[in-house]
Amino acid sequence: xxxxxxxxxxxxxxxVCDLPENFADVSQIRQVPNNQEVYIDKxxxxxxxxxxTERVNATGDTALERDGRALTIHLEDLVGDDADTVKVWNTSxxxxxxxxxxxxxxxxxxTQTPRQPPPAPEDDPSAPRSQRSAPNFxxxxxxxxxxxxxxSDILVTINVPHIPGEYDEEEVDLELGKxxxxxxxxxxxAARIWSSFEVKRWGLFGEV
Numbered sequence: 001x002x003x004x005x006x007x008x009x010x011x012x013x014x015x016v017c018d019l020p021e022n023f024a025d026v027s028q029i030r031q032v033p034n035n036q037e038v039y040i041d042k043x044x045x046x047x048x049x050x051x052x053t054e055r056v057n058a059t060g061d062t063a064l065e066r067d068g069r070a071l072t073i074h075l076e077d078l079v080g081d082d083a084d085t086v087k088v089w090n091t092s093x094x095x096x097x098x099x100x101x102x103x104x105x106x107x108x109x110x111t112q113t114p115r116q117p118p119p120a121p122e123d124d125p126s127a128p129r130s131q132r133s134a135p136n137f138x139x140x141x142x143x144x145x146x147x148x149x150x151x152s153d154i155l156v157t158i159n160v161p162h163i164p165g166e167y168d169e170e171e172v173d174l175e176l177g178k179x180x181x182x183x184x185x186x187x188x189x190a191a192r193i194w195s196s197f198e199v200k201r202w203g204l205f206g207e208v
Contacts, residue, residue: 008037010050011037014201015050015201016200019039026040036051049157052204054153067146068106085113094106097196098198098199099145103146111137112140114136114137138159141160142158143157156190160182160183162180
């Protein structure tokens, strides 16, 4: 069934974009940092995080090299000490339909695999529920928008945990280009964000 989307007002309406209709605003449940918006799938485990950060000043001979390094730095910050468990599958330039023409943006798809794989639910029914719901791996779709004038970076992170019993393992093999349903849905979410993301109040970047 096609995904239904809704217009979301982010950061008090300073930014708008389309998000899946079945995603809930986490700030209605718990406190979220002022520079973040977090939405979670009410029917699953996927989350979408929009994050405004200080612009990373990365080194490189060309703008493309500097931006690529900035993307890597943000990914490393995201995964912390688990950087060695992450594999990046592809990186591409990205176009946002409603941002100024030429705004640099890039997207990568990566996976993070726990060092200790979780037990299969049927193998150890006595294991704590939190352990049994640990993912085999988490797919990460990370989009970076570089705003030089505003001295800011915008990160859109879609985290897609793949939990045993919640997906068809035979459908997922990124080495063979098989994304499976959950990653395929997340790619659709990302594409809709790219086409609908719009800054309504640019003064936001001096506030967060």
